[in-house]
Amino acid sequence: MMKTLKNFLLNPLALLFAAGAVPAFAADTELQLVIKNHQFQPTEIKAPAAQKLRILVHNQDSTPEEFESHSLKREKIIPGGAKATILVGPLKPGRYEFFGEFNPATAKGTLVIE
């Protein structure tokens, strides 16, 4: 019953998206980052300008890390093995550096906005 209702509600929406009738801003751009051996992978991520971004960071190390960026003005602790979401943007084109505060020598990365 609930499933039918959900399909009924979602299908017309899906059609609208497919037809391009609803602008794409409804969905944020999602970016993936992994922390492994105190390093970001990949070290450079790209995203379009003037959009809200969700950066999903998966810390695959057993130790905690803190995602930090002065230019993005973000800081968030990511416990060992955990995932965290960092919301940024809309941003102007440019290079935004970020780093892992607990391992600043190795954990470095850049968000490139084009």
Add this chain to the structure above:
Amino acid sequence: MFASALIVFRETLEAALFIGIVAAATRDLAGRTRWIVAGVAAGLLGSLLLAASMEQLTTLADGAGQDVLNALVLAMALAMLAWHCIWISTHAREMVQQARNVGSQAQHQGQALWAIAIAVGVCVLREGAETVLFIGGIAASAQSGWQALLAGAGVGLLTGLGMGLLIYLGLTRIKVQYVFAVSNAFLLLLAGSLASQLAKVLTQADWVGVGSEALWDTSTTLPQDSPPGMLLHALVGYDASPSGLQLGFYLLAIGFIWLASRWVQAGLSPQGRPVLRSP
């Protein structure tokens, strides 16, 4: 080793300066040491609990759990500090008169320090949990050279605490007739700093969408993570590239506390007591 010292120093510095300034501003109030120690102890205990539950916290509120907690902690510290600043302005005159001789007012003055205890507690909690996680991470990783990293963390901790002690000693050497004015000015700037950090958290969690653009950028002249930058950040809320919202919150907090203190003082009799309370 230097890197780990710097990280722990940064976390410790902010809390240590906060405690040093608050301790100097309240030095003639009865029972202030007990209140501050209680605040620090509660904050340290809270740090351990928070560090242990960071994983659960991170997933709460659709991933904004840390931001919710940070916003609450900052708002609480700001409210308590504001309340204390306004309250103390009603007592400044009598406190100067009877400096070092509290006597009959002891009971009455002791009552207001719960606000200071809470402010100190949440400040220690905020910086403490991060430090606990960092040190815990070093200890657990067992990577080569962890002893040096741990020693560095110890050096950072002690240096941070030393800075707190230094500002306390500096402030308490000021002549008694100026000490309240000076330490209250420092408290005002701390309040501004908390407000600016609160604005940053509100932007980070995407609860407030306005004023997120940086107004200026001095990160090449005075990087925020350089030692002088850290010191200024902890003392007056220095931010190398503040957003409009941060600056607005900073000025609003200082302006509000200052005006409210003046307004409360205006209702005082020449004896320096609230009119309502005089016999």
